[in-house]
Amino acid sequence: MSARPWVSFRPAPAVAGRDANSEHAMRPSPTHPRIRRSLLCAVALAAVVGCGKNKAGSKAPGAAVDLEAKAAEAKKAARVGSLVELANQDLQNGRYVSAAKRAEEALAENPQSADAYAVLGAARWRAGDFAGSTEAFEKALEFDATNFGAIVGLGRNLQAAGKLEEAIEVQDRLLAKEKDQVDPMLRKLRSLYALVRPDEAIPLLDNIFKFLPADDPELPVVQAYAAFLRALEGKGKMLERTGEKGTTDAGIDARLGLKHGLAVVGGEPVRAVFLELREEAIVDPGLVKKLGLEKLGEVAMAGTDEKRDLVLLPKVAIGKVELANVPALVQPLGDYEPLLGEIPIILGRQAMHALGRITFDFRGRSLTVEPSSDAAPEGASEVPLLMLDMKVALAPAVPISIDGSDHRFFVYFGGVYQGTAAISKKHYLKSGHLPREIDDPEDPEAGLKMVYLDKVRVGDLELAGGGGLVLVNEPPDAMLGQVLGLAGFELGGYLNYAVLNDLRVTYDLPAGKAFVAR
Known part of the structure; x- marks a missing residue:
């Protein structure tokens, strides 16, 4: 079994140096990268001491080469383990750019490191890169079909994309091997709650309560789910x-x-x-x-x-x-x-x-x-639609680009600001604009700068230019701060209802897609 990354996908109690909503480390196991690195070094040392001699005590042909190869392999494994551990520490402290860089360095050393791919998937999710995150988790599972971090992370991504059944199947893959792990049980529970399947969820809830600590921040949410689902037990098929x-x-x-x-x-x-x-x-x-x-x-x-x-x-x-x-x-x-x-x-x-x-x-x-369908309605432009889980609420998100830029980023789908869109300072600048364009905001306290957006592109649909806002504060506003803190996913602003009012908009939650047309 490969080393398990120090990555978890639910909030932890506050710890010095990070807030209560940061990703937190799980208890190190004998397969934790740091412990595994020590074991590898011990194995390498044992090989040097006890291997490579014939019965007469002289070195066998090629023994020196074998010893050098084994020592080099042990050093390489130790470097990869160290990089994965450092990447996890970066994630815990909110340094997702550094975490992604270290994970990529680990993959340069070992392109088949499932743990490095799992950490990379978590870092990309934090950056708002849904496709890159999903790809990294799937790659991790190619090399380790029950990699803990990749399975829990991919389950979250699948749920965000509306693939609730598939998310259950992925968690079951791990639970068949490690039935007492709380994180995959919680991930599975979220799918069953969204699908309202009390008869399947109640045995799972009973098991979760055996292992979920009394001070775990997830407990009130799980208790609410339990009260809701237990009341529906034996009432027939829901929805x-x-x-x-x-x-x-x-x-x-x-x-x-x-x-x-x-x-x-x-x-x-x-x-x-x-x-x-x-x-x-x-x-x-x-x-x-x-x-x-x-x-x-x-x-x-x-x-x-x-x-x-x-x-x-x-x-x-x-x-x-x-x-x-x-x-x-x-x-x-x-x-x-x-x-x-x-x-x-x-x-x-x-x-x-x-x-x-x-x-x-x-x-x-x-x-x-x-009925849900993958096919786009006639004349409509297709975009991914994510439902980001904030424990007690959801945030709908779609990708857009502005002003002819190739930079595409997810925004909250359905903002109530005036104008076509409200864009965070970070993504406005990444879209080719200069810092001086957003000097002297009209509302300094709320951090609002009025701008003219030449174009807003949603999939293949280009919306006419119009007034917009740049959110110059950090976080851009309270809602986007909550999405980042609770769902761990960065959104770059809002596509506002003011522009949706003139469109035909399709929500296909099971397909994880939205379609927009004039």
């Missing part, structure tokens, strides 16, 4: 979809980032807000009472003392497409009434993933639901 295609009206509030359309819930027409930023559906107490829905349990919201009732919506219909058994938390939604003209329900990522492909034609004011 069961029927019907091929459904259509209804669509609306958007660019100021608040609300996408909505007409739905029918338990026979009652009601406006549905599609909010991929959260996992669960939400229903107002008034509708619960009107439909006579039974309380199944209570869920304590992670990080708060608040508890919410859990109910099961019998059917949610979008045109001719229906979802049966939609779990929903109960929460007053009256604040939405002045904006929408009525009290809505909210459909989160769980329901949106189950619905498949959802197209909002904001200009034509129509909404269409179809």
